[in-house]
Amino acid sequence: xxxxxxxxxxxxxxxxxxxxxxxxxxxxxxxxxxxxxxxxxxxxxxxxxxxxxxxxxxxxxxxxxxxxxxxxxxxxxxxxxxxxxxxxxxxxxxxxxxxxxxxxxxxxxxxxxxxxxxxxxxxxxxxxxxxxxxxxxxxxxxxxxxxxxxxxxxxxxxxxxxxxxxxxxxxxxxxxxxxxxxxxxxxxxxxxxxxxxxxxxxxxxxxxxxxxxxxxxxxxxxxxxxxxxxxxxxxxxxxxxxxxxxxxxxxxxxxxxxxxxxxxxxxxxxxxxxxxxxxxxxxxxxxxxxxxxxxxxxx
Amino acid sequence: xxxxxxxxxxxxxxxxxxxxxxxxxxxxxxxxxxxxxxxxxxxxxxxxxxxxxxxxxxxxxxxxxxxxxxxxxxxxxxxxxxxxxxxxxxxxxxxxxxxxxxxxxxxxxxxxxxxxxxxxxxxxxxxxxxxxxxxxxxxxxxxxxxxxxxxxxxxxxxxxxxxxxxxxxxxxxxxxxxxxxxxxxxxxxxxxxxxxxxxxxxxxxxxxxxxxxxxxxxxxxxxxxxxxxxxxxxxxxxxxxxxxxxxxxxxxxxxxxxxxxxxxxxxxxxxxxxxxxxxxxxxxxxxxxxxxxxxxxxxxxxxxxxxxxxxxxxxxxxxxxxxxxxxx
Numbered sequence: 166x167x168x169x170x171x172x173x174x175x176x177x178x179x180x181x182x183x184x185x186x187x188x189x190x191x192x193x194x195x196x197x198x199x200x201x202x203x204x205x206x207x208x209x210x211x212x213x214x215x216x217x218x219x220x221x222x223x224x225x226x227x228x229x230x231x232x233x234x235x236x237x238x239x240x241x242x243x244x245x246x247x248x249x250x251x252x253x254x255x256x257x258x259x260x261x262x263x264x265x266x267x268x269x270x271x272x273x274x275x276x277x278x279x280x281x282x283x284x285x286x287x288x289x290x291x292x293x294x295x296x297x298x299x300x301x302x303x304x305x306x307x308x309x310x311x312x313x314x315x316x317x318x319x320x321x322x323x324x325x326x327x328x329x330x331x332x333x334x335x336x337x338x339x340x341x342x343x344x345x346x347x348x349x350x351x352x353x354x355x356x357x358x359x360x361x362x363x364x365x366x367x368x369x370x371x372x373x374x375x376x377x378x379x380x381x382x383x384x385x386x387x388x389x390x391x392x393x394x395x396x397x398x399x400x401x402x403x404x405x406x407x408x409x410x411x412x413x414x415x416x417x418x419x420x421x422x423x424x425x426x427x428x429x430x431x432x433x434x435x436x437x438x439x440x441x442x443x444x445x446x447x448x449x450x451x452x453x454x455x456x457x458x459x460x461x462x463x464x
Numbered sequence: 465x466x467x468x469x470x471x472x473x474x475x476x477x478x479x480x481x482x483x484x485x486x487x488x489x490x491x492x493x494x495x496x497x498x499x500x501x502x503x504x505x506x507x508x509x510x511x512x513x514x515x516x517x518x519x520x521x522x523x524x525x526x527x528x529x530x531x532x533x534x535x536x537x538x539x540x541x542x543x544x545x546x547x548x549x550x551x552x553x554x555x556x557x558x559x560x561x562x563x564x565x566x567x568x569x570x571x572x573x574x575x576x577x578x579x580x581x582x583x584x585x586x587x588x589x590x591x592x593x594x595x596x597x598x599x600x601x602x603x604x605x606x607x608x609x610x611x612x613x614x615x616x617x618x619x620x621x622x623x624x625x626x627x628x629x630x631x632x633x634x635x636x637x638x639x640x641x642x643x644x645x646x647x648x649x650x651x652x653x654x655x656x657x658x659x660x661x662x663x664x665x666x667x668x669x670x671x672x673x674x675x676x677x678x679x680x681x682x683x684x685x686x687x688x689x690x691x692x693x694x695x696x697x698x699x700x701x702x703x704x705x706x707x708x709x710x711x712x713x714x715x716x717x718x719x720x721x722x723x724x725x726x727x728x729x730x731x732x733x734x735x736x737x738x739x740x741x742x743x744x745x746x747x748x749x750x751x752x753x754x755x756x757x758x759x760x761x762x763x764x765x766x767x768x769x770x771x772x773x774x775x776x777x778x779x780x781x782x783x784x785x786x787x788x789x790x791x792x
Contacts, residue, residue: 177617180695184611185623187604191664196630199641206640259487265480275778276488278785279495282774284724286742287763290749291498294756300513302497309514337494341785348786397634400726404746421636426731431640438636445634 203435211432224436234437236412237420240328244416245395248332253387256342261372263343264350274347278340289404292334296320303333321406324413331401331414342387349380378461385456389449396445417441498767502760503569507533509756520568523558525551532556532563573757574765580752581762585737586744590723593658593740597722598715600662601669605714606707608665609673610699614685624674631667635727643731657732658722669714672788676710677703713784716777720770741766 182189207224209217228234259277263270280288295302298319307317320330353376361371377384399418402408408415408423421441425434496516501509503518512519523532523544530551532544541557577583612620646657680703688698704711729740736747745766749759774781 177615178619181611181615181617181620184615184695184699185608185620187663188608188611188623188627188665188670191604191661192626192630195642195661195664196633196638199638199645200633202641202644203637262480262484262487265477267477267480267484269484273484273488274782275775277491278782279771279774280491282720282770283767284742284770286724286726286745287767288494290745290759290763291494293749294501294760295494295497300509302493302514305514337491340491344782344785393634397636403726403730404749418636422727425640425643431644435640438634438640442634442637446632449632 203438206432206435207439209432209435211430211435213429213431217432220432224433225440227433228436228440233412233415233420237415237417240413240415241396241398241417243328244331244398245392247328248335249388249391249395251332252336252339252391253342253384255336256339256387257346257384259339259343260346260350261376263347274344277343280337281341285400286404288334288337289401292337293321293405296330296334298322321414322410324411327406327410327413331398331405334401335395342391345383345387346380349383350376353379381456381460382462385452385460389452392448392452393445396441396448498760498764501756502573502764503571504573504757505533505568505570506755506757508568508570517567518569519565520547520570521563522566522568523556523563525549525556531568534563570757573761576755577748577758577761577765580758581744581748583741583744583762583765586739586741589655589738590740590742593655593729594719594722596655596659597662598718600659600664601666601718602711602715604663604665605669605673606704606711607699608670609677610695610703612670613674613677614680614698614703615695627667627670631671639727639731646732652732653734653738655733655738658725658728662718662722666718668788669718673707673710673714676707680706709780709783712777712780713787716773716780717784717788720773723770 206217208219208221210220210223211217259273263273283291294300298304298317301320303320304317308314318326318329320326357375357379358371361375366374397418398416399422402414402416402419403422406414408419417437418441421434421437424430424437497514500516500518501513505518505520507521508515508519521532521534521544522529523546524530525546528549530546531548533547535543535545535555537543538557542560542563543555543557544563546552546554546556612624642657646652649656651657651660684702685698688702693701724742725740726742726746729743730746733739733743736744739747745762748762752759
């Protein structure tokens with residue numbers, strides 16, 4: 166006679182599937198189905214009020230020759246390439262300072278982290294005024310330092326300074342990374358530093374050859390998450406500049422949103438979404454491949 | 465030698481303290497600016513936007529201290545309008561020396577904000593969406609995590625990996641088909657597109673909870689099973705109470721995410737009666753762009769609940785950030 170063991174995998178699969186039903190339904194309805202449809206739409210001409218009509222790769226061809234598309238790619242690339250590494254450096258700097266076993270660690274950690282919980286819309290409204298060229302906090306401070314009026318940046322009103330302005334604003338939120346780096350630094354065994362010190366390593370070398378390698382997995386993780394987040398930057402541009410001046414803050418997501426919901430060109434916007442997906446995948450894979458040489462996994 | 469090392473350490477910590485203090489001031493400045501601008505009179509914002517302490521002009525008039533608004537200079541004298549007390553509205557010509565600066569908190573920015581901005585309705589709309597999202601996410605994610613971590617069945621690893629891979633797909637890819645789907649369902653301009661998906665799990669939080677549930681000893685579940693408990697009972701009676709800290713993290717992050725969410729309400733809520741605080745504040749900024757005081761007041765009011773929530777749950781919050789690697 167055959168015995169069914171109560172824990173046999175085959176016996177229990179209906180239970181497992183039943184518990185996972187929300188996930189299975191969610192993946193089917195809100196991921197698999199829309200991803201498939203998006204690919205299909207990207208091959209269609211789809212003005213929202215009439216049904217989609219297949220046009221092959223014409224959307225992608227049009228993208229290749231659309232100067233505003235390339236401008237949005239450049240703007241996004243500029244923002245991500247500067248904001249993410251700079252945010253990591255400042256976050257790491259804060260973490261290293263806090264790791265010196267100074268008084269009031271909890272206080273500083275809370276304070277540096279606080280900006281990251283401020284609702285994005287509220288911080289956009291706030292920074293819109295902080296960056297105001299006439300009365301904003303930053304230019305008033307620069308004026309106080311004695312900078313002549315002609316040198317004061319126009320920030321969000323200037324084609325040159327609009328992206329640096331948003332990068333500056335993003336630095337205010339570097340506390341999220343700081344918390345992670347600090348936690349990782351605190352996990353580095355003290356003996357490693359002592360051993361290095363005995364070998365005559367100075368502070369810089371201890372940082373370069375002990376601390377950084379030990380926290381490199383966390384650095385890689387924040388780099389990838391930061392890049393994925395930066396590439397999708399939207400609300401700041403939508404609320405503060407609406408892409409201007411002269412399209413200098415027309416980021417990829419903003420262009421995609423406008424194409425879909427103000428021009429109602431859903432097929433073209435879907436093609437943009439797919440190009441973005443491929444670019445994010447390539448960037449992630451590229452970073453992972455590069456990281457093999459720098460990241461040290463200790464287990 | 466030892467004292468030399470100690471001296472070196474002292475130097476180092478002193479410099480670090482000084483640097484941290486300076487940085488703390490820089491990080492604080494936007495908050496201070498937000499608070500002080502929200503309490504300034506329009507004149508003071510114009511004349512002295514960086515003064516952290518809200519001030520106004522005062523004048524002793526018939527033995528009373530009244531607030532005045534300087535209008536213009538005339539022949540070495542100042543023409544000023546009285547803004548408070550029984551002589552309100554009267555215009556005087558005074559020696560400039562008679563007018564002095566004093567601390568003055570102008571609460572009218574808040575009053576004006578609340579009048580122009582249907583705060584309570586937007587708050588209610590936001591809270592409904594937040595509450596349902598928290599309920600949906602906690603319920604669905606913990607059920608699925610139980611199915612992935614505590615029930616042995618073939619295929620659970622495959623499902624888990626598929627779920628992880630879907631986390632790579634940017635929201636922009638699914639945005640347009642989902643909009644069409646919800647449009648065909650007649651869900652546009654309702655909260656359903658924002659709430660229903662939360663009842664079908666969230667890959668990120670399922671991942672978090674699964675890691676947590678795997679640390680629960682299998683012998684505990686085995687014993688409960690032998691006692692004749694069904695899986696649903698085990699989930700409700702054993703797993704849920706045991707995983708309270710993790711569930712709290714999920715609830716907290718979901719709440720903050722949906723409080724701060726901008727893109728989804730922007731796409732799906734078209735009627736200003738349905739707006740959330742995020743969308744409402746954006747529209748408010750579009751209309752009152754030059755009126756800084758009420759704008760700052762409303763930004764502050766929108767941020768305050770989250771900041772208070774953060775202070776109340778700080779330990780859980782920081783723990784959650786460390787576990788998940790991202791902020792709320």
